[in-house]
Amino acid sequence: MNRKALFLDRDGIINEEKDYVHKIEDFEFMAGIFEVLRHAQASGYLLIVVTNQAGIARGYYSEEDFHSLNNWMIGRFQEKGIKIDKVYYCPYHPTHGIGKYLKDSEFRKPGPGMIQQAAKEFGIDPAQSLLVGDKESDIEAGKTAGIGKNILLKSSRYDGWGTKADTVIENLQEVIPFLK
Ligand SMILES: [Mg+2]
Numbered sequence: 558m559n560r561k562a563l564f565l566d567r568d569g570i571i572n573e574e575k576d577y578v579h580k581i582e583d584f585e586f587m588a589g590i591f592e593v594l595r596h597a598q599a600s601g602y603l604l605i606v607v608t609n610q611a612g613i614a615r616g617y618y619s620e621e622d623f624h625s626l627n628n629w630m631i632g633r634f635q636e637k638g639i640k641i642d643k644v645y646y647c648p649y650h651p652t653h654g655i656g657k658y659l660k661d662s663e664f665r666k667p668g669p670g671m672i673q674q675a676a677k678e679f680g681i682d683p684a685q686s687l688l689v690g691d692k693e694s695d696i697e698a699g700k701t702a703g704i705g706k707n708i709l710l711k712s713s714r715y716d717g718w719g720t721k722a723d724t725v726i727e728n729l730q731e732v733i734p735f736l737k
Pocket residue numbers: 566567568569570574690691692
């Protein structure tokens with residue numbers, strides 16, 4: 558348990574938040590994301606994505622749709638020399654899930670399940686790790702999992718008022734100084 562990781566929310570951090578993004582044509586990389594991930598990788602951080610995918614639970618798109626977009630995303634990072642170590646996603650929703658997707662899961666943020674699973678699989682020390690998210694549920698998940706620095710990126714939807722985040726930033730490049 559001594560590796561360090563940069564945990565990343567997907568929608569609103571890797572790509573622009575547009576509500577239930579599941580098609581390549583709607584997937585728009587955020588300004589600065591390649592630069593931040595290149596720095597993180599060079600500084601020895603594993604790159605782990607943790608994303609709630611309630612759109613699957615709600616029947617808006619399938620797990621296959623998610624995986625094809627995900628593979629495309631990983632390929633775009635690879636082209637830039639960036640290796641995403643793993644993407645964890647939670648397809649469940651506690652009240653709006655259909656069929657098997659109706660489930661109250663600790664893997665759904667604010668639950669810490671995805672982060673804890675990654676820590677176990679990769680031998681990550683949460684205390685040495687960072688998390689970047691755009692919602693309070695991201696921050697809560699990181700705090701519960703014991704992540705050392707939980708960073709909130711302000712957005713048009715959430716200005717961080719009342720946040721428990723350790724740091725609030727206005728653009729992604731502000732993550733770089735925290736990568737040590
Ligand atoms: Mg988000």
